[in-house]
Each structure stands twice: as C-alpha cells, then as structure tokens.
Amino acid sequence: MRALIVDDSKTMRRIIRGVLDNIGATALEEAENGQDALSKVDAFKPDIILLDWNMPVMDGINFVRNYRGAGKSTPIIMVTTEAEKARVIEAIQAGVNNYAVKPFTPDSLSQIVMTTLQKAGVKA
Amino acid sequence: MSLDASHINAFLQATTAVFDTMLQVPVTFDKPTPITGQTKQDVSGVIGLSGNVSGSVILGFSKETAEGLVEAFAGPGMEFGSADFADAIGELTNMVVGGAKSKFEGLSVSIGCPTVVAAPGHSVVNPSQAARVKIPCHTDVGSFVIEVAFLPDRVEAQSESLKPTIQTGA
Numbered sequence: 001m002r003a004l005i006v007d008d009s010k011t012m013r014r015i016i017r018g019v020l021d022n023i024g025a026t027a028l029e030e031a032e033n034g035q036d037a038l039s040k041v042d043a044f045k046p047d048i049i050l051l052d053w054n055m056p057v058m059d060g061i062n063f064v065r066n067y068r069g070a071g072k073s074t075p076i077i078m079v080t081t082e083a084e085k086a087r088v089i090e091a092i093q094a095g096v097n098n099y100a101v102k103p104f105t106p107d108s109l110s111q112i113v114m115t116t117l118q119k120a121g122v123k124a
Numbered sequence: 125m126s127l128d129a130s131h132i133n134a135f136l137q138a139t140t141a142v143f144d145t146m147l148q149v150p151v152t153f154d155k156p157t158p159i160t161g162q163t164k165q166d167v168s169g170v171i172g173l174s175g176n177v178s179g180s181v182i183l184g185f186s187k188e189t190a191e192g193l194v195e196a197f198a199g200p201g202m203e204f205g206s207a208d209f210a211d212a213i214g215e216l217t218n219m220v221v222g223g224a225k226s227k228f229e230g231l232s233v234s235i236g237c238p239t240v241v242a243a244p245g246h247s248v249v250n251p252s253q254a255a256r257v258k259i260p261c262h263t264d265v266g267s268f269v270i271e272v273a274f275l276p277d278r279v280e281a282q283s284e285s286l287k288p289t290i291q292t293g294a
Contacts, residue, residue, distance in 0.1 A: 009215040010208060011198045056237050081222025102219050103145035
C-alpha cells in the first residue's frame with residue numbers, strides 16, 4: 001500500500017506514518033498542505049490519501065474539490081479535529097471516502113484505513 | 125456569544141480525550157475561574173476562534189511541563205524552542221481547541237492555525253473586552269493552564285487590534 005499523508009504538523013505526520021508502517025505500508029510520501037499534495041500526488045500515485053482539514057496555503061476540503069474535480073478517484077480519509085456533523089457531511093459531499101477524528105488511537109486509525117482500502121479493492 | 129459552563133465543559137472533555145488518547149497522560153482540573161490580569165508562561169499555544177464565536181484559546185505551560193508533554197506526545201529528543209518542539213505544541217493545542225469547538229452545541233465555529241510562543245516569562249495579552257476564564261490542568265508531567273477568551277458579539281473580532289498579542293518577559 002502506498003499512502004500520501006497530508007498534514008501541516010510534522011508531529012502528526014510522524015504519528016500517522018507509524019500507524020501506516022504497522023499495517024504494512026510499502027511506500028509513504030508526505031505533504032504539508034493541499035497545494036503541496038497536489039504537486040506530489042500524480043508522481044507518487046498513492047493507493048490512499050490521509051488528509052488533514054485545517055492547513056495553511058490550501059486546506060483539506062479544497063484539496064478534495066481540486067483532486068476530485070480533476071477526475072481522480074484515489075480513496076481519501078479526512079483525519080481532522082473537525083468532528084461536527086455538518087463538517088463530515090461537507091467532506092463526504094466533496095468526495096472524501098472516510099473520516100477519522102483526532103484524537104485517535106493507532107488501532108482506530110488502522111481500522112479506518114483498512115476498511116477504506118478494502119472498500120476500494122486495494123490490498124493493504 | 126457569552127462564555128458559559130457548556131463551553132468550559134467542552135474544553136474539559138476535549139482535553140481529557142486528547143491527553144488520554146494521544147499522550148497516555150491522565151489530566152485533572154481545578155475549578156475554572158474568571159481572570160482579568162496577565163499570566164506569564166514559558167510556552168504558549170494560541171488559536172483564534174471565528175464564526176458564531178470570536179475569541180482565542182491559549183494553552184500555557186512552564187518549560188518543564190511543555191518538555192514533558194512534548195516527549196509524551198511526539199517522543200524524546202525535541203529541543204525546547206525548536207521548530208519540531210513548536211510543531212508538537214501547536215498540534216496539541218489544535219486538537220484540544222478543535223475537539224472543544226466541535227462540542228459547542230448549535231454553533232458554527234472555525235479555528236485558525238496555531239501560533240506557538242516559546243520564550244520564558246512571556247504573556248499573551250487578550251483584548252480587554254474579552255470574557256476570560258482560566259482552567260488549571262494537572263498531570264504527572266506537570267501543570268498547565270487553558271485560557272479561553274470570548275469576545276462580545278458586538279465587537280469586530282477581525283480587527284487586528286482585538287487579536288491576542290505577545291509580550292516577552294525581557
């Protein structure tokens with residue numbers, strides 16, 4: 001499994017990287033915001049994208065709109081503190097496949113990643 | 125928007141969840157109290173609130189407590205004042221404030237990106253119009269405070285003069 005981690009926090013990228021390593025990720029790439037992710041995603045060709053919402057330059061929801069607007073279907077998990085129902089609906093309507101609320105345990109995030117990959121037909 | 129017990133409870137719940145889940149450090153609280161003066165800190169994580177609520181939230185730590193909590197959250201080897209140290213404090217602040225505002229019933233609130241100050245003896249000064257409450261927090265690693273400041277509805281929070289400012293201890 002190839003995963004792109006998009007978060008402006010280096011600490012959070014490292015924590016998510018640890019979770020993905022433990023479930024057998026074969027290649028990981030990191031981006032600091034939505035714009036950075038857009039510049040890396042085509043070359044990296046991830047199987048899954050884990051995306052923060054609140055980031056400078058380009059936030060997560062605008063990344064999703066740009067990415068889906070370009071016809072890309074790679075599964076996206078929003079990993080965010082934005083837990084309100086309205087935000088979850090907004091993200092799903094924009095094209096997010098799954099949603100993980102911070103704070104999370106390694107087990108809970110692993111489960112969300114595995115479920116999302118399974119639904120997309122991607123082997124972890 | 126006035127600051128009431130439901131908002132304070134949201135911060136207590138969010139802080140407990142973040143510290144239990146991401147740091148494995150239990151946290152307890154003293155009774156929240158209104159404050160008027162300035163509190164000196166060594167490390168502050170500051171996040172602005174906008175939308176149905178305007179204001180700011182500050183997580184304030186001593187150097188020793190901040191170092192201990194950063195190690196619990198992000199691992200050892202983070203030098204005080206480094207970019208990685210600030211990043212960890214910023215993300216900790218982001219999760220506490222983001223988790224709390226998600227529990228504000230019936231309100232649509234956005235949070236900004238965190239600002240972190242690591243300078244011994246500094247103060248973060250909120251505008252005088254803000255209603256401010258201090259929540260004392262205690263862990264085995266050390267104590268810290270959460271300061272919640274809500275601006276009255278009539279005040280234009282977007283004004284630069286009404287954002288928190290930093291005063292260094294020097």
